[in-house]
Amino acid sequence: MHIVAFANGIHTNTLTGGDKIFVEFCKRWILAGHHVVIITNKVGRRYCMRNGIAASHILLWRASWLDRYGVYAAMLGKTVMSFIRGLFLLQKRVDVIFASSFFFPDIIPAFFLKLRHPHAQLAIASYLFTAKRLGSDYSGGKLKGILFYLNELASFWLTRRYQGLVLTASSHDKVQLAKSQRIDERDIMAVRGGVDTHFFSPSPSEVIRYDAVFVGRFHPQKCIDELLSIWQMMIVRHAHRILALVGDGPLRHKLRTFVLRNNLENNVFFLGVHDGEEKLEILRSSRMFVSASRYDSGNIALDEALACGLPGVVYDLPALEYPQGVLKIPVGNKRLFADAIETLLTDEETYNRLSKEARAFAKTLDWDQKAKEVLAFIRR
DSSP states (O other): OEEEEEETTOOTTOOOHHHHHHHHHHHHHHHTTOEEEEEEOHHHHHHHHHTTOOGGGEEEOOOGGGGGGOHHHHHHHHHHHHHHHHHTOOOSOOSEEEESSSSHHHHHHHHHHHHHOTTSEEEEEOSSOOOSGGGTTOTTOHHHHHHHHHHHHHHHHHHHHTTOEEEESOHHHHHHHHHHHTOOGGGEEEOOOOBOTTTSOOOTTSOOOBSEEEESOOSGGGOHHHHHHHHHHHHHHOTTOOEEEEOOOTTHHHHHHHHHHTTOTTTEEEEEOOOHHHHHHHHHTBSOEEEOOSSOSOOHHHHHHHHTTOOEEEEOOTTOOOOSSEEEEOTTOHHHHHHHHHHHHHOHHHHHHHHHHHHHHHGGGBHHHHHHHHHHHHHO
């Protein structure tokens, strides 16, 4: 099978769960013997190769230099460049066209290729979308919400027009997406994400250096400022507790300033962006995973933490499906969130039970099986 995947929207220092899903699927489709061509920018190529995909499977469309001008300027520039390059993109045989996001740099060349290969199956990834008019539920502000909403309208109109399939994060999102975008539920698959269960595994001999860890983008959607205020409450109770933040993004300076102004330098550590063995070592050196996000529809970093035996503490969001290994807190209740963290720090019986549940649940999320299920859905 010949598969062409577009990942032109990948941006410096803002790698998302959708990027992780795309690269894990492509890697396994290649291992299964399929002919896969990934069209991406310089940052995307580096990310793919770091995750085990050979350069021979990657077609480079240079655009990462635009990232220095900010996410939205870069997105506009990448859209224009992808439009022009998409006009001249030639592939002799195409069976599956996979856009790793519904943003224009990925979806526009995908539709150009669909026009040239009408019998190819088109699949669009949508792990975050708005459910209200003009993007009023988008976390980045009104203007960004409107731009996000307009991109979404155009992308899903094209998806319906060309009978594309849609991959989304959860069963809840599947229902919401079908309703808001008038897409048949049979054409939507809730993929959720996955874990390399062979790589991420518990290691009881690891020395615990961090009481809690967060892994993800430093973006308004992740509500890390709220997580820091919860950690302040923990410091009042236990002055020596340490939170590790793994990641980067547009809020980096704001978060560091908050830590300095509130004298949290000895309690909050910024570890930077890590993947592979480095991320695994950090997870194994942590007691639990925490996230105060109010917008998540999935959390691959949490899935990986569960595979390492780390329980999680998160807000109880409708789209987050964690039946085991996670303490779910009513959204916005910071006191109960802090209480849950304290429970996992002090109650060994509860901690050990949740840790065992976490490992068992993570085994149901193996990437190998997920990649097979998604390709079977696309080929149906």
